[in-house]
Amino acid sequence: MWNWIVTRTADYGLPKQIELIDIVQILLIAFFVYHLIRWLQNTKAYTLMKGIFLIGVFVIIANVLKMQTILWLFGNIGGAAITAVVIIFQPELRRVVEQIGEKNPLSAISFASGQEENERFSDKTINELVRASFEMGEVKTGALIVIEKTITLEEYEKTGIPIDGVLTSQLLINIFEHNTPLHDGAVIVRNNRVTAATCYLPLSDNMDLNKNLGTRHRAGVGISEVTDSFTIIVSEETGNVSYASGGELHTAVTPSDLRDQLHKIQKLAKKPEEKKGWHIRGMRQKVEGEKK
């Protein structure tokens, strides 16, 4: 086993000296790998990639142990399998190439203070979310509020109307008011701001969900299955407030239940205080003044 690793890695010695072009190559590869990972995290392909990774490990083991029949099998179906994956995920692949095309690589590196990224999910935001949810519940106004955690919801934001307003209970209540242009679909919340309304979310196909619950609840659970978001759902029919997280729905919760959950997210969302210094946007890397 050790010999195998040594012989296969012998050809890849470290370069004697690092040149500017090497740094450019590393930055370009990092840029593409970063966007590939972000895309993967936003799609169901993430689970598929984990499966492919396991198959890869299996093939390496088969190679080491010289399991000829298994290797022959993989050798013959491998090409067809890759073609099948490309065809199945053609829409997602096209989207990731489009996203890379939309980005200006130079704009990714900025000298900004990073203040916006570092903004906290404040206690005031929690109070406003709880107040709005239960006030809407009392008058049976349906609502769907998706709170972003670590996985970006940009994909879903694009399906709605941009708002970019400070989150207040009045704003949320106004958005979900019946017969107004923004009331349909979901609102997306990032930090202390409502970023978009009327967003379309993926529906969950979980058969275990209560059949009496309709598409609003299914959409709330759906987004929590494909991202790590936290969704608040207010039922138009019953006025109950529920939340979905990690694909699980917790129905008819109390204000203190919801507040507790939001405080947990707040702790996760809190980022270290940051002083001025250059950083790569999105990667949240700080070179200077890093402080816990």
Ligand SMILES: Nc1ncnc2c1ncn2[C@@H]1O[C@H](COP(=O)(O)OP(=O)(O)OP(=O)(O)O)[C@@H](O)[C@H]1O
């Ligand atoms: N995929 C979706 N993405 C975002 N919002 C959705 C989606 N599907 C449905 N909705 C919202 O849910 C509303 C329909 O809710 P529906 O009555 O079917 O659901 P429900 O779970 O029974 O909720 P309620 O208890 O409020 O009636 C739509 O008007 C729309 O605002």
